[in-house]
Amino acid sequence: MKRRQMLIGSGTMFATALVGYSSVSFAHDNEEEDAKSVQKKRDSTNHEEKEKDEEEYEGIPGFDREEFDLDSDVIQVKYLAFQKGTLELGVSVETTDQDVLEEELRALVPAFNQAIREADADEFFDAVEEFKFALYDECDNLRATLYLDVEWLRECLFGDLTTEEFVNRILMILGVVGDDDGPDTNQTT
Structure with missing residues (x-):
């Protein structure tokens, strides 16, 4: 009986370790994805601001x-x-x-x-x-x-x-x- 508990306990620890490792791996992947997402948002915002500036320049009525x-x-x-x-x-x-x-x-x-x-x-x-x-x-x-x-x-x-x-x-x-x-x-x- 102790042997089964020991095997189950060892299996549980192994599974927990794998889950922990994969969580760390996913967290690292998520951080990279978050960083890429933030950069994309910055690039998009800068592009939108540039377009807005260009529209403002062109949008002055009666002004060349x-x-x-x-x-x-x-x-x-x-x-x-x-x-x-x-x-x-x-x-x-x-x-x-x-x-x-x-x-x-x-x-x-x-x-x-x-x-x-x-x-x-x-x-x-x-x-x-x-x-x-x-x-x-x-x-x-x-x-x-x-x-x-x-x-x-x-x-x-x-x-x-x-x-x-x-x-x-x-x-x-x-x-x-x-x-x-x-x-x-x-x-x-």
């Missing part, structure tokens, strides 16, 4: 993204998007010199004018309700977010506002220059 070209060595476009009536422009600036910043911000106006003129100005101004402008430093730290008056772009496009006046208004909101053009009509966040 290919014609929006900044002529600047100091300012670079981080993003340009249009969502729910808001045109969002984020630029990265590689200077802290006020005079250089002022000079380089002037490149925004001709870039916008060209992109709007090459498309459809009426469609652009009908669709865009607000203009959100974000300024980042060279380390990608957000330095300022401004809501600019869309009418300023219209005035620049049709010659009622000079490039210098447009830039001075931005700098005035940033607090870089004094108020030369009257009261401030916009807010910063």
Whole structure:
């Protein structure tokens, strides 16, 4: 009788050891599968974000993204998007010199004018309700977010506002220059 119990006990231990080994093996396989699954999800997410960015660039009504070209060595476009009536422009600036910043911000106006003129100005101004402008430093730290008056772009496009006046208004909101053009009509966040 003891011999049967010993054989059954040994068999049970052997079976338990096999199950334990296979569980470890399955766990290791599952970890590899989980890692592959996570990587696939990341790749899929990155691909979807890239497609979304491309759709946002193409999705600005009355605006030709290919014609929006900044002529600047100091300012670079981080993003340009249009969502729910808001045109969002984020630029990265590689200077802290006020005079250089002022000079380089002037490149925004001709870039916008060209992109709007090459498309459809009426469609652009009908669709865009607000203009959100974000300024980042060279380390990608957000330095300022401004809501600019869309009418300023219209005035620049049709010659009622000079490039210098447009830039001075931005700098005035940033607090870089004094108020030369009257009261401030916009807010910063």
